[in-house]
Amino acid sequence: MGADVILGIETSCDETAAAVVARASDVRSSVVSSQVDIHAKYGGVVPEVASRAHVETIMPVVEEALDASGLTSSGIDAVAATHGPGLIGALLVGVSAAKAISLVWDVPFIGVNHLEAHLYAAFLEEPNLEMPLVILLVSGGHTMLILMEGHLRYRVLGHTVDDAAGEALDKVARVLDLGYPGGPAVDRLSNNGDRDAIAFPRAMANDGWNFSFSGVKTAVVNHVRKRPDVQIADVAASFQEAVADVLVMKARRAAKEYGATGLCLAGGVAANSRLREMVADAAAADGLRAFLPSRAMCTDNAAMVAAAGWWRLAADGPSGMDLGADPSLRLPVD
Numbered sequence: 001m002g003a004d005v006i007l008g009i010e011t012s013c014d015e016t017a018a019a020v021v022a023r024a025s026d027v028r029s030s031v032v033s034s035q036v037d038i039h040a041k042y043g044g045v046v047p048e049v050a051s052r053a054h055v056e057t058i059m060p061v062v063e064e065a066l067d068a069s070g071l072t073s074s075g076i077d078a079v080a081a082t083h084g085p086g087l088i089g090a091l092l093v094g095v096s097a098a099k100a101i102s103l104v105w106d107v108p109f110i111g112v113n114h115l116e117a118h119l120y121a122a123f124l125e126e127p128n129l130e131m132p133l134v135i136l137l138v139s140g141g142h143t144m145l146i147l148m149e150g151h152l153r154y155r156v157l158g159h160t161v162d163d164a165a166g167e168a169l170d171k172v173a174r175v176l177d178l179g180y181p182g183g184p185a186v187d188r189l190s191n192n193g194d195r196d197a198i199a200f201p202r203a204m205a206n207d208g209w210n211f212s213f214s215g216v217k218t219a220v221v222n223h224v225r226k227r228p229d230v231q232i233a234d235v236a237a238s239f240q241e242a243v244a245d246v247l248v249m250k251a252r253r254a255a256k257e258y259g260a261t262g263l264c265l266a267g268g269v270a271a272n273s274r275l276r277e278m279v280a281d282a283a284a285a286d287g288l289r290a291f292l293p294s295r296a297m298c299t300d301n302a303a304m305v306a307a308a309g310w311w312r313l314a315a316d317g318p319s320g321m322d323l324g325a326d327p328s329l330r331l332p333v334d
Contacts, residue, residue: 003077003108003313007101008306009062011054011094012086012114013140014038014045015299018062020069020076021306024120025127029068030296030303033057040180044170051089058097065302073105078318080309083111084329085141091325099321108318110309114300115331118266119148120311121297121304129291134260136251138275139267140166140183143211144331145250147258151311154333157254158209165243166269168213172220172239176232186236187272193237195274198223200242205249216242244275252282262289270298 005028010017014035020028035053039045066073081098084091095111102109118137122129134157137144143160163171166183173182178189200219203212220239224230251263263283269275276292283290297304 003310005071005075005077006110006306006309006313007062007065007076007079008112008302008304008309009058009079009081009094009098010117010300010302010305011058011090012082012084013090013300014050014053015301016054016057016061017300017302018065019302019306020065020071021124021303021310024307024310025124027124027303028071029065030301031061031065031068032299032301033061036181043174043180045087047087047089050087051093054090054093058093062097062101076105076107078108078110078309078313079105080110080112080305080313082114082117082305083323084326085114086327088325088327091327095323095325108313109321110313111319111323112305112309112312113329113331115142115144117304117308119146119154120307121266121293121301122264122291124297124303124307125293126291129264130261130289132258132260133262133264134251134255134258135264135266136247136270136279137266138165138247138269140164140170140269142267143213143247145209145211145254146331147254147260152315152332154331156331156333158211158250160211160213162212162214163217165211165213165247166267168217168243169240169269171217172236175221175224176236178236183269183272186240187274189233190237190240190274193231193233193235195237195241197231197234198238200238202242202246202249205246209250209254211246211250213243240272240274244272244278247275248278248282251279252286255286255288260288262291264291265293266298268299271295
């Protein structure tokens with residue numbers, strides 16, 4: 001396919017986003033409308049509330065992205081939208097909008113896997129990343145260790161068997177009464193704590209490639225209950241260290257075993273300052289390149305959707321108009 005300029009749409013959870021990207025790496029515009037303030041009073045994302053907010057903001061966000069790109073509809077060659085995984089109602093808003101735009105503008109529609117989009121966030125800022133890469137995809141809903149052997153070619157080496165790392169961070173934040181969103185709050189508080197104060201467990205640290213964060217979360221809950229006067233900054237820092245330690249330990253081991261040229265972070269938890277520091281230090285110690293996407297590209301955005309859509313369109317052609325939203329969609333692997 002000869003499409004150069006892709007309009008991307010992202011509505012998998014609580015961010016309504018649109019972006020215009022040329023040839024998978026030239027970001028002409030990227031607009032994100034966050035629902036954090038809407039959901040904060042509930043202490044987490046309420047699916048029905050998220051869906052209604054997407055309906056209200058999707059077209060204004062698309063129009064803003066188009067205006068910021070300096071292009072009109074005639075300059076768009078295709079429209080890509082996340083069709084899974086995510087919240088079903090939220091996904092349907094983005095998919096429906098993208099299909100409508102596709103029909104009205106007479107351009108191809110591409111359904112994009114949200115997990116694959118996160119992998120392509122790195123290439124928006126470093127288009128010439130050398131593969132194979134070991135990528136830690138870490139978010140509120142997913143924790144995966146991925147070997148990227150080439151464009152659109154992946155192997156999932158490991159995944160969480162219970163809580164995702166971001167989910168554990170959010171739950172611990174609630175225990176510590178840090179508010180929502182929890183991950184950034186734990187990160188900020190950890191800067192004032194001693195990460196060696198409490199020896200929280202490192203589950204499955206030397207056992208295969210999978211992860212488990214339910215145990216360390218429970219250990220935090222029990223520690224706080226037994227010691228109500230504990231310094232919560234020390235708890236936050238020690239917990240964050242335990243989570244990051246296991247993630248980086250397995251990524252280093254995988255890079256060595258599979259001959260990767262570098263370590264890469266992806267997903268919302270990739271914005272965590274301690275995790276970024278540890279990945280950079282590990283890569284330097286092992287003679288690998290570390291790639292840490294900018295924080296804007298770690299969280300959900302539509303530029304990564306457009307980038308992944310460009311590659312998928314080139315390889316597979318357009319998606320059918322019968323493509324639906326799939327809240328349980330898995331990463332396509334060889």
